[in-house]
Amino acid sequence: MMSASQCYSKQDFETFEKRFQTTFFNSLSGFKSLNLVGSCDAQGSTNLTLVNSVFHVGANPPLIGLVFRPNSVPRHGLENILETESFTLNHVSKAMLERAHQSSARYDRNVSEFDACEFNREYGAIKAPYVQESQVKIGLKLAEVLPVELNATTIIISEIQEVILPNSAVGDDGYVDLEKLGSLTCAGLDAYFQPQFLKRLSYPKVDRPVQALGGQDRK
């Protein structure tokens, strides 16, 4: 049974201890997508980093947004993307989880997280490397850079160039079955979850109630 609700005001936020504040606000807004970003510099040295800030921007053309936080340490991934205008997104499944989380450690530039975290590189139509172990691989080209003035964050918008995934996971209507693919979700900085399918719902119309779609999306 849930306890009574508490209201936290801006004044309360100011009393939060720094680490508490980071953890609280990172988990607050809901579950997020989990992707490994693969990139390389002009010389081909590779980098891999885990992100939970991918968002959908459009389907035609297919555009994805990604947030890079300001940081006092170098952000090799972002530097590579700005340099080569190319990167990959790679879904994370259960067997990859510990290694994927480990890729966020602050490795020196001369160490590739592919090697340090024991992932294999795979190459396709773009310069940046895919994670071979990943079930869903998305190749992207940098398209627009949006600086967020408030906190020195950088949002990049990129166009999908290539998608590699098992075709049995793509439905007749284009639906990608992420549960079948074993893709995970996350909350905050360190909590990981396996989503269980509830239902798909019909296109909402003003004049009729929504209904669960038929079994097409289940095994």
Add this chain to the structure above:
Amino acid sequence: MMSASQCYSKQDFETFEKRFQTTFFNSLSGFKSLNLVGSCDAQGSTNLTLVNSVFHVGANPPLIGLVFRPNSVPRHGLENILETESFTLNHVSKAMLERAHQSSARYDRNVSEFDACEFNREYGAIKAPYVQESQVKIGLKLAEVLPVELNATTIIISEIQEVILPNSAVGDDGYVDLEKLGSLTCAGLDAYFQPQFLKRLSYPKVDRPVQALGGQDRK
């Protein structure tokens, strides 16, 4: 057993039927957060709409990003936010799901989705209404508007002013237990999932393997 992987190129995307393309790219990039956006115009007329495009921008100050797609029909929610600089995010749990999905139907401006979808309004420190039924309520103030030139999408960055949630769901370290709160996740336009907790992992360090954190986050 998963079938062999297929590679879809940009040339393949061009052969996609429009609806297939929308469904494919909406579900491709991973699970997303699920929130009802509560807003009102200057006169106090309320609007409610379901979004899956919330992303974390920063914890100090607490900033959240939200994408509004370009649309040939009016976007009352975005209009309200630009007018009042105020809105709420409200998590969606299983008992709210059908009603929340229904709120995306194209209601006339003079119909409030709160009434049409049978949600109750609740008011706090900001002008915009919360969804009373929601376990996690976040009040925000518009802070920055970022137009995406590529496809006429609008990204807004907002600062959290107030948070209302059961205090039993907030851990000693600030971790918000979304599983305990019953928050759902979604993929694409119409598929909903209940995440099951796997583990929290220790802060990644270069010189040691990550470990599952102790049971503090489990019941």
